[in-house]
Amino acid sequence: xxxxxxxxxxxxxxxxxTSIGGRATDYDYLKQIAQAxxxxxFFGALLPTGRSCEDAWIVASTLMPLTQQMRFLVAVRxxxxxxxxxxxxxxxxxxxxxxxxxxxxxTGGDPVELAGDGLHxxxxxxxxxxxxxxxxxxxxxQGNEVTQKGDHLNVQGGKLLFPTVQKPYPPLWFxxxxxxxxxxxxxxxxxxxxxxxxxxxxxxxxxxxxxLAEQQGRSLKFxxxxxxxxxxxxxxxxxxxxxxxxxxxEDAIATAQKAxxxxxxxxxxxxxxxxxxxxxxxxxxxxxxxxxxxVRGGAGTALVGDADTIAARMLEYSNIGVDTFILxxxxxxxxxxxxxxxxxxxxxxxxFTQTEQQVMFSPFGEIVANEKFPxxxxxxxxx
Numbered sequence: 523x524x525x526x527x528x529x530x531x532x533x534x535x536x537x538x539x540t541s542i543g544g545r546a547t548d549y550d551y552l553k554q555i556a557q558a559x560x561x562x563x564f565f566g567a568l569l570p571t572g573r574s575c576e577d578a579w580i581v582a583s584t585l586m587p588l589t590q591q592m593r594f595l596v597a598v599r600x601x602x603x604x605x606x607x608x609x610x611x612x613x614x615x616x617x618x619x620x621x622x623x624x625x626x627x628x629t630g631g632d633p634v635e636l637a638g639d640g641l642h643x644x645x646x647x648x649x650x651x652x653x654x655x656x657x658x659x660x661x662x663x664q665g666n667e668v669t670q671k672g673d674h675l676n677v678q679g680g681k682l683l684f685p686t687v688q689k690p691y692p693p694l695w696f697x698x699x700x701x702x703x704x705x706x707x708x709x710x711x712x713x714x715x716x717x718x719x720x721x722x723x724x725x726x727x728x729x730x731x732x733x734l735a736e737q738q739g740r741s742l743k744f745x746x747x748x749x750x751x752x753x754x755x756x757x758x759x760x761x762x763x764x765x766x767x768x769x770x771x772e773d774a775i776a777t778a779q780k781a782x783x784x785x786x787x788x789x790x791x792x793x794x795x796x797x798x799x800x801x802x803x804x805x806x807x808x809x810x811x812x813x814x815x816x817v818r819g820g821a822g823t824a825l826v827g828d829a830d831t832i833a834a835r836m837l838e839y840s841n842i843g844v845d846t847f848i849l850x851x852x853x854x855x856x857x858x859x860x861x862x863x864x865x866x867x868x869x870x871x872x873x874f875t876q877t878e879q880q881v882m883f884s885p886f887g888e889i890v891a892n893e894k895f896p897x898x899x900x901x902x903x904x905x
Contacts, residue, residue, distance in 0.1 A: 523840055523870050524565040526595065527858050528850030529555055529585075531569060531576040536853055539778075539817040540769035545853065547576075549584070555855050556585040559592050562862035563871075566593030568747070568848050570820075571628055573635055579611060586619045595624040595695060595848070600655035601641045601648060606680040608655075609662040613686045621687035627652065627696040627711065629703070631787025643674075645786040649702040650674065656694070656710040663691035695745065699727065700788040708734030711742065713846060718748035718823035719792060720807035725842040732843070745846035746839055749814050749824035750857070752832050752864050763826045766852060767801075767813050775801075778817040790819060797822070809835050821850070833868035 529552060536543030545551065559567045569578035582594040596615070598608045616623040629652045630636050636648075643651060654672040658680060661668045667681040686692060696707045697715035704727075707714045714731050716724055728744050735742045751766070753759040782790055797804060797812040804813045806823070809831055815822020825832045836847060851857030887896040 523836070524846045524872055525861075525866070525869065526593075526846065526848045527555075527559045527564045527567045527861075528848065528854060529559075529567045529569050529581070530850070530854050531578070531581055532572075532574045534853050534855075537765070537769050538767050538814065538852070539771075539774040542769055551855070552581060553585065553588055555858065556589055556592070558855060558858045560589040562858060563866065564592060564858070564862070565846075566595055566622070566624060568595040568626065569597070571597035571599065571626075572632075573638065579615070583615065586615070586622070589622075591622075593622045593624050594619070595626050597626045597628045598659075599628050599630065600652040601630070601636075601643065601674075602639055604677075605655050605658040605675065606662055606677065606682075609659055609680075609682050609691075610684075612663060612692050613682055613684050616686040616688055616692050617684065621692075623688070623692040625692050625694050626715075627656065627694055629698060629706075631785045631790055633786060634784060645700070646702050647674075649698070649700070649706055653706050653709065656706070660691065660694075660710065697747070698788070699792055703788070704731050704734055707731055707742065708738050708740065713743040713745050715745045715747060715848070717792070717821050718746055718810065718825075719796070720810060721838050721842060723792075724839060724844065728843045743845045744843050745848060746844050747821045747848045748850075749821060750832060750849045750851050750861060750865070751811075751824050751826045752829055752851075752860055754828060754864065756828050756831065759826045759828060763811055763813060763824065767816060770817055775816050778819070782819055785819075794822075824851075829864040829868050832865060836869065 530547055531552065534545055534547050556567065569582055571578050578596045582596050586594065598612070612623060612625060629648050630641070651674040654675045658668050658670055658675060658677050662680050662682050663686060665682060665685055667679060669678050693713060694711040695713045695715055696711040697717070698704065698707065699716070708731055716727055724746065731742060751759050751763050753762055779794065782794055794815065796806050797815055801816070804811050806812050809825055809827045811824045811826045812822060814824050825835050827835070849861060851861065890896055
């Protein structure tokens with residue numbers, strides 16, 4: 523199992539839908555989060571994309587030299603950048619970071635935002651463009667010269683002079699719930715992502731994408747994007763969930779849902795259907811809470827509970843094929859520590875975690891009465 527975190531370049535705070543308890547996501551704050559991710563042993567972090575966010579490539583580039591191990595999952599957006607330029611960007615970042623780049627292919631789901639960026643294609647045509655883009659990008663990124671003319675892209679002699687560190691190229695990640703999105707994923711990408719739907723829905727999606735990939739002679743990994751609210755007890759976790767939306771009023775919900783309704787993303791529609799803009803029955807599956815999606819687009823669900831319970835729910839997803847979890851929590855700095863301290867010891871992590879090393883090199887917890895080290899608890903990760 524691999525666990526990534528999230529770098530909130532579109533804002534952060536202790537509550538949703540309000541400036542109360544909010545904090546500026548300036549460079550100093552983003553740096554704190556990235557260094558926490560790196561220090562605590564997360565596999566990497568996702569950077570969001572869109573006009574409500576700071577540019578993901580620039581943010582990742584400034585954070586790269588301040589970190590040592592973490593990977594950066596950064597968006598490439600077909601139709602907003604050419605495949606040759608995107609391949610050069612990826613190769614440069616991959617070399618300068620010593621192979622710490624992951625590519626998140628984002629086809630887009632908000633026609634209004636896309637029109638503002640000059641892209642006016644229909645939903646399915648955007649995915650057809652993505653198909654052409656990835657076919658070209660993959661060849662260029664592997665060092666091949668490409669001449670290809672399609673319905674949307676015309677590349678003559680595209681090539682890459684400086685190679686990537688990762689071979690054949692930095693891994694491609696991709697999310698999309700529509701039939702055409704699944705076809706593109708099966709054909710091109712390495713990891714297929716889903717938002718945090720109930721396990722039975724995720725299982726159906728994984729099975730359909732896996733079948734499509736087999737028809738292409740390929741196999742994929744699978745990841746899920748979730749928020750997490752982990753506390754020492756179940757009661758504390760559910761109290762924290764309710765506190766997170768304490769300032770969310772009906773006007774805020776209506777405004778958010780109106781914006782999401784205009785989107786042609788099937789994934790966003792599926793997220794909205796989990797709560798239908800209502801506070802009633804937000805626990806849509808055991809310990810899976812849809813309260814975040816009342817006012818937040820994209821990932822709208824959170825796993826809520828104590829560490830043992832959340833680990834058990836994550837293992838349920840793992841048993842149906844999920845390899846990777848992209849988690850987040852509000853505020854993202856403090857919650858990164860909670861997840862590492864409470865949840866990591868319960869998980870079969872496949873990547874290095876720093877916590878086991880800290881005991882050897884520094885005081886682990888505050889020294890009692892200025893002279894006595896506190897008793898150390900076992901933090902060995904699950905095999």
